[in-house]
Amino acid sequence: MKKRRITSRKPTSRKKNSFWKSKISHYILGGFCFLLLFGIGFHYRNGLLYYLGFKSDKILESKESKRISDVRNYSVLSTYDDKVVGIDVSQYQGKIDWKSVRLVENNFPIRFAFIRATVGKDKVDCEFETNWKSSKATLIRGAYHYYRPNENSLEQANNFIKNVKLRKGDLPPVLDIEAMPKNQPIDSLKAGLKRWLEKVDAHYQVKPIIYTNEKFYEAFLKEDFSNYQFWIANYNFFVETLQDDWLIWQFTEKATVSGIDGNVDVNIYNGSPKMLQYLTLN
Template identity: 60%
Template sequence: MAKTTTRKPPIRKKTSKKTNSFFSAKFFIISISFLLIVTAVFHYRNAILYYFSFKSDKIYKEDKMAQARIFQVLKNHQDKVVGFDVSQFQGNINWKEIDSVEHLVPLQFVFIRATAGNDKVDSKFKENWKNAKEHNFIRGAYHYYRPNENSLEQANNFIKTVKLQKGDFPPVLDIEQLPKNQSIDSLKVGLKRFLKKIDEHYKVKPIIYSGEKYYTSFLKEEFSEYTFWVANYNFWVEDIKDDWLFWQFSEKASIEGITEKVDLNIYNGTPKMLLYLTVE
């Protein structure tokens, strides 16, 4: 009589709690990432269709998402005034060709770099300053402040270079760098000396330009008597804040007449309000 063989049940490997947690976390991250992508595509659908479908032969082929954001931001601010800013880094500009951003939004003002530090004069300032006026742009001149150089010498450099006329913007102080050889408190003293000197000479309170982080860290409260032109290129930021006079929202715009990429700016008001801001 044959023996009956009893089979042992197969040994099942136990799945550790750590493994389950790992896969759960991985699935969660993938799901959230997918959701964010879908949300972004849906939100920017009109902008993406515009730039991907109709502009694929343009210069911004390598930078479509940045252009899509420009489209979206401009769409959100149709009641505002749009302008740009230039320096010698934009090279030779054909001012006759400049009139709008992709024939969608007219360009009405321009900020032009005049000086930097205590001795630098922008090599294209004189030419750009003259052409901006001749082509009916409201123009403004800005000084790039170097924290480790004498503030009054910097103010004198700007004053010597820039002659404002009726209809121009007030002077602009561009502060972006942190000091290397002094404290933040010393920097603030220098900035105040610069601003006071400029105010006394031109009889108009200057505008301060800076990045949003710099602005919120110490400029906003310490220099609250001034108005601000703030730079923020964050992809998810689409609306100008109430306390920003100007918003530089992109550094990657393409404008006919300028071969290099250009910064775009929005004024926080109407065309009529913009005229009230200019020098009388």
Template identity: 60%
Template sequence: MRKQAVRRKTYAVRKPKKKAAVFSGNLFRYSIVAFFIVLMLGLGYHYRNGLSYYFGFKSDKISRANREAKRISDVRNFQVLEKHQGKSIGIDVSEYQGEISWSYVDTLENKHPLHYVFIRATVGKDRKDRKFEKNWLGAKENKMIRGAYHYYRPNENSLEQAELFIKTVTLQKGDLPPVLDIEKLPKNQSIANLKLGLKRWLHAVESHYGVKPIIYSGESYYEDFLKEEFGDYLFWIANYNFYREEIAEDWLFWQFTEKASVPGIKGNVDVNIYNGDLQQLQFITVE
């Protein structure tokens, strides 16, 4: 009798799963979280003075939805102003600020005196700022150094724009030089023609007032289109970025925020730092 062959069952031995991949993934996530924690702690330490001041002592009447964003802006403003002790501080206004009570416009945060104001006078070739005359007179009565600026429209005739500004603004002894505000690129002309138009405006205004105008623009616009070809002019630069905390050496004025609160003015106001003290500011005024 034949013996039946007995087949033994074989079982596959399962190897334990490697934990390295899981561990590696968790380590990566923990590293990211740790990085952001360290970053936030670093920012908190860097802005500790401003945070202490604003979160501890300042109260405002801003809606809850905008309060945190405004406080972050205020912290930066505080930090920037602290770094520029001794520099001359001023503002710029237009019809968008509405009715201004000029007798109350004196200090920023009850600490930093406001020495000067730039006031929008004209826009393009055919529009005067609706509050210019009131603001121009109010600033003078409030004994602030005042300056007038023109908002340039790239697609309109440059000499007509210069003519409107000249007809609108009468500069007196002690006023700041006229300002050309250029922020937009042209739609229907080349950059070369834009620069030609800007030069025509600048030359016409300088010829009339006998003083070289100042050019206002954003930092990127300044770097890309104006810095090299308009190097003979002084610049007023706008930069609100959180990383920028000090005025550049080659800037005459720095508009560092568009979200400041000033007594006598409802809503937000632009604030500027002059690259010098009050005496140096008076030196560049019209004689």
């Protein structure tokens, strides 16, 4: 006689527990995402309202809807409405109607402009002469040089000096350094930068400003060039604080400016309009 095989059922409690744990984790994750989005929306509420039309008469068409960066632009500019707003331009902005260059995001007054003058040892920005002359009537102007790390520093300084005639009321010259050298150590780059700065300082009798991005500044320039003032670029969406050691903060490269087609870099000077006047050449 065959014995009946007795099979025992495995308990289903583990399956049920894992099912409910999975369900709960999904709810928690969903709740976290909702709170995160709600927090971001609340933080940028003024910018969102502005661009949805509650603070403006402009009608937004879907094909011309503002980017999320525009909301941040409005938020940052609103936070620092006691500071001074400026732009920087080059030939890449094309022909600029300087008489119309008045506002950023149709709301915030522009008071200064930095204009690219030269690049490396021999290039002159093809729009520099026009931009330099035309901006003088409406804004405090300044000129900058884009530094090529693999070219002779004194030749680059001479290129800038030859093409830029600074006058009373202009901003100090600016050295724009963003690229790493290809065939030289970082110490050689620093030596070249110092030669450029000293040559330009001696010519104009004013200490230049250094422009760079925040990472380059922290890694290579902050300690060795501590006696210079810095203009720092940081476009990070979640960065909204103007640091004390930044003379100027370039917080976006995607702003809308009256009189200019396409995107424009926008900057906040870390001071009042009166302090900006003190910065200019006497």
